[in-house]
Structures are given as C-alpha cells and as structure tokens.
Amino acid sequence: MPDWTPVALLRDLPPLVVMPVTVDGVDLALWRSASGRIAAWADRCPHRGMRLSHGFVRGEALSCIYHGWSYAQSGQCQRIPAHPDLEPPEAIRVPVHHATEAGGVIWVALDTVTTAPPALAGVQPLRSVTLDARFDPASAGLTESGGAWRGTLGGVAVAVLVQPLPDNRCALHVLAESKASPTDLVAASRGIETLRRQAEGVSA
Amino acid sequence: MTDPIRDEWYPVALVSQLGPEGRDTRLLGEPVRVAWQDGAIIVTSGGHTLPSQQRYGHVWACPGTPARPLFDIPEADQPGRRLVDVGLVRVKCSPLRAVENFLDIAHFPFVHTDILGAEPHTEVGKYDVAIREEVDEVWATKVHFYQPQAAKSAAGGITTEYMYRVPAPTVSILYKTCPPRPGEWDVITLFVQPLDEELCEVWPWMALFDDDTPMTDLIHFQQTIFLQDRSILENQLPHRLPLDPGMEIPTRADLTSIAYRRWLKRRGYTYGAQLVAA
Ligand code: FES
Numbered sequence: 001m002p003d004w005t006p007v008a009l010l011r012d013l014p015p016l017v018v019m020p021v022t023v024d025g026v027d028l029a030l031w032r033s034a035s036g037r038i039a040a041w042a043d044r045c046p047h048r049g050m051r052l053s054h055g056f057v058r059g060e061a062l063s064c065i066y067h068g069w070s071y072a073q074s075g076q077c078q079r080i081p082a083h084p085d086l087e088p089p090e091a092i093r094v095p096v097h098h099a100t101e102a103g104g105v106i107w108v109a110l111d112t113v114t115t116a117p118p119a120l121a122g123v124q125p126l127r128s129v130t131l132d133a134r135f136d137p138a139s140a141g142l143t144e145s146g147g148a149w150r151g152t153l154g155g156v157a158v159a160v161l162v163q164p165l166p167d168n169r170c171a172l173h174v175l176a177e178s179k180a181s182p183t184d185l186v187a188a189s190r191g192i193e194t195l196r197r198q199a200e201g202v203s204a
Numbered sequence: 205m206t207d208p209i210r211d212e213w214y215p216v217a218l219v220s221q222l223g224p225e226g227r228d229t230r231l232l233g234e235p236v237r238v239a240w241q242d243g244a245i246i247v248t249s250g251g252h253t254l255p256s257q258q259r260y261g262h263v264w265a266c267p268g269t270p271a272r273p274l275f276d277i278p279e280a281d282q283p284g285r286r287l288v289d290v291g292l293v294r295v296k297c298s299p300l301r302a303v304e305n306f307l308d309i310a311h312f313p314f315v316h317t318d319i320l321g322a323e324p325h326t327e328v329g330k331y332d333v334a335i336r337e338e339v340d341e342v343w344a345t346k347v348h349f350y351q352p353q354a355a356k357s358a359a360g361g362i363t364t365e366y367m368y369r370v371p372a373p374t375v376s377i378l379y380k381t382c383p384p385r386p387g388e389w390d391v392i393t394l395f396v397q398p399l400d401e402e403l404c405e406v407w408p409w410m411a412l413f414d415d416d417t418p419m420t421d422l423i424h425f426q427q428t429i430f431l432q433d434r435s436i437l438e439n440q441l442p443h444r445l446p447l448d449p450g451m452e453i454p455t456r457a458d459l460t461s462i463a464y465r466r467w468l469k470r471r472g473y474t475y476g477a478q479l480v481a482a
C-alpha cells in the first residue's frame with residue numbers, strides 16, 4: 001500500500017535548497033523553491049543522467065548542475081542554456097512524486113495516496129539523525145500511537161518517525177513535546193545520540 | 205579474430221613519474237605491472253609481457269594484439285611546445301563517460317564557472333561533427349565558446365575556438381586557439397585508463413605554446429578543471445554510457461557525443477557502455 005514516508009524536518013530544507021533523499025530505495029531530489037514550495041523528483045536529469053540533487057534552485061525552478069537545464073514545478077524542462085532560444089520539447093520532463101509538509105515534517109509518497117500524513121499534535125521538530133543500523137522502536141521503549149513512535153528520550157516526551165534506508169540503514173526524525181524547555185531539548189538530543197549508539201552497537 | 209576492446213592501446217603510467225619500484229595497476233579489470241627492466245620499461249599481466257611503447261609522456265600497453273599503431277599527434281613533435289605531464293586523477297566512472305565529458309562544452313559555465321565559462325554566455329553555436337572514415341576518428345570542428353579565462357596564459361574573457369578529436373575509444377584530444385600564438389593550436393589530451401567498467405584513471409597531457417606560466421601552475425590549472433569534472437562524472441546515472449538512444453535526451457549541442465556513441469557502437473567498443481535502455 002503506498003504511503004507517506006518522512007524524509008526530513010522542514011527546518012532542514014530552507015527555501016532555495018536541494019538535497020538527496022531515499023524513499024523505498026528510490027533516490028529523489030528534494031527541493032524547496034524561493035516561495036517555499038516543496039517538491040520530490042526522480043534524482044536524475046533526463047539530459048545526461050546527472051543527479052538533480054547536486055543542482056541549484058532559482059526562483060520556482062530547479063536547475064541541473066551539469067548543463068544548467070532548468071525544470072519548472074511540473075517537472076517540465078523550461079530552459080536549455082546551450083540553446084537559449086529553443087522552446088524545450090514537452091518530452092523533456094522529470095518524474096515528479098508527491099511531497100508535503102505537516103507538523104514541521106516533510107513527507108513524500110512515490111505514488112498517489114488517499115490519506116494525509118499523520119498530524120502530530122503537541123510536538124515540535126527536534127532533529128533528524130541517520131543510523132548505520134536498523135532500528136527497533138519497541139526495544140528502545142517506544143510504542144506506536146497516531147502514526148509515530150512515542151516515548152521518552154532524556155526524560156522528555158518525544159515522537160519518533162522512522163525512514164528506512166537502503167543497506168540496513170535508517171533515518172529517525174525526532175519531535176519533542178511542545179512545552180519542552182531549551183534544557184529539555186538538549187537532554188532529548190543527548191537521548192537521541194545514546195539511542196543511535198545503542199542501535200549501531202557502539203559502546204558509549 | 206580481433207577483439208575491439210583488448211586490441212586497443214591504453215595509458216598505464218607516466219614515464220617521468222615511474223620510480224624504481226614500478227607501478228602496480230589495473231587494465232580492463234586485470235592486474236597489470238609497469239616496471240623498469242635493464243633500463244627499459246616493460247608491462248606485464250598474468251605472467252605475460254604485453255606489447256608496450258612510450259609516447260606522449262606515457263607508457264602505453266595493449267592487453268591483446270594491437271589492431272593498429274598508436275594514434276598520431278603530430279603537434280607533439282613540433283618545436284617550441286611545452287609538454288606537460290599533468291598526472292592522474294582517479295574517477296569512479298565509466299571510462300567512456302570520462303571521454304564524453306571531455307568532448308562537451310555546454311557544461312563549462314556551470315561546472316567550470318568563471319574559468320572555462322560563465323553565465324550568461326551559455327549558448328553553444330552550430331559546429332561541424334564528422335566521423336572521418338579514412339582515419340576512423342571522430343572530429344568536431346568550428347566549435348566556438350566564450351571563456352572568462354580560457355587558459356593559464358589568457359588574461360581576460362575571449363571567444364575561443366576548439367576542435368575535438370577522438371582517435372581511440374578512451375582517448376580525446378582537444379585543440380584550442382592559443383592566445384600567445386595566433387594560427388597555432390594548444391593541444392590538451394585526455395588519456396583514459398579503464399581500470400574496470402566503472403572505474404578509471406584519467407591522464408591529462410598537454411603540448412602548449414606557453415613559455416611563461418610556471419609548470420606547477422599549468423598542472424594545477426588542469427587538475428582544478430578535472431576535479432570539477434569528477435564531481436559530475438561520479439554522479440551520472442546510469443554509471444555506464446548508454447549507447448542506445450532512449451535513456452538520455454541530447455540536443456544540438458551534443459552532436460559530438462552522439463557521434464562518439466555511434467562510433468563506439470559501430471566499432472563494437474562496449475567496455476563501460478550500457479547497450480539496452482534499462
Ligand atoms: S545532465 Fe542535466 S543538464 Fe545536462
């Protein structure tokens with residue numbers, strides 16, 4: 001069943017930034033336009049196959065770093081700098097996936113989904129971390145509730161979203177309770193580090 | 205029967221940098237050793253001595269039976285030129301992608317920004333491309349491009365004219381107008397050693413009319429350019445060069461690349477290539 005995958009915290013993708021993300025083993029270029037629109041595209045330029053996640057954002061378009069071909073929000077190529085007067089053919093188009101923001105988290109779906117990503121009430125984005133290991137939320141004392149894993153880290157209530165990655169890796173996107181103080185957030189952040197070390201089997 | 209891949213000549217070492225310890229390397233996926241023996245350089249692989257020769261600063265070897273003599277660069281013997289051994293850059297890419305990138309000018313403003321190109325001077329005008337049947341080489345001529353700093357010896361921006369030549373599947377030679385010597389061409393080559401189908405070592409080499417620029421600056425300039433190219437080459441998908449149309453969409457600026465791919469396919473040179481669109 002196609003579903004939303006959490007790929008990043010919104011604050012880690014400011015406008016005019018593009019980054020690589022992976023969803024269900026598919027490499028994507030995740031980017032945000034000047035006006036804040038979020039898009040998740042196949043990470044491959046149709047021209048000569050360069051990864052679009054190495055490209056650059058100008059205004060509402062993403063450009064490939066190799067020859068500067070630029071693509072509009074629809075994925076349609078709108079400009080080929082080597083031929084400034086050429087109207088790019090319709091066929092030059094990057095496959096576009098679904099991306100949306102909810103509760104400070106960016107969610108991506110490769111195919112059309114009928115549901116909305118989970119609304120996470122009472123939490124604020126804390127940070128994302130990549131684990132060189134699989135993650136078993138239950139063994140970390142987390143329980144599933146409302147589309148996230150809930151529990152405490154460093155004594156602070158958290159919601160953890162798990163993004164599976166290839167090669168037995170994963171990313172965790174962690175949100176902390178809204179009323180957490182700055183001190184709490186530092187403690188929760190340390191809790192994430194401990195969690196990561198435990199999952200990776202590295203002694204502290 | 206000739207083997208279109210094994211019967212080619214490949215660079216395996218720089219003569220000037222081959223120390224007494226020799227060089228252990230790889231060619232077409234097989235271990236190869238380049239070593240001094242009684243004052244001569246020999247290349248061995250799997251207990252056999254390979255045909256080899258020294259030319260254009262490099263040691264060339266053929267894993268099979270040479271199908272033809274090593275290509276000629278007449279300019280290499282022209283008096284007054286400085287011959288520059290740049291050294292190697294290892295790139296995690298198909299040897300054919302490395303050559304194709306070298307044939308491409310449209311990337312200059314974006315990859316070699318403010319050195320070989322700069323926006324808004326991005327247009328690639330019409331140029332001529334041909335497979336010269338009598339020599340079986342790909343040639344692109346009348347290529348013009350605006351460059352902010354065309355060479356180490358160029359002070360400001362100029363429109364540079366180029367010619368590109370592919371005399372062997374993993375070799376490309378660039379002829380470029382030479383600011384201090386109108387009428388002559390600077391020669392910049394890319395000799396590619398295929399370690400395997402998705403890993404290569406590129407050996408740029410130059411024969412220039414430039415008596416002023418210190419050698420280290422010439423080498424550094426060229427290495428800067430190739431490190432910029434490497435960031436592209438290691439991130440192209442698929443990793444192997446698609447020889448069949450369909451996977452990638454070329455435009456008129458890519459006529460050289462189109463001819464190169466067609467020529468490779470016709471020669472049966474598929475090492476580092478992808479044949480069927482996946
Ligand atoms: S590969 Fe993207 S513009 Fe050429």
Ligand SMILES: [Fe+2]
Pocket residue numbers: 305306311315316429433
């Ligand atoms: Fe380049």
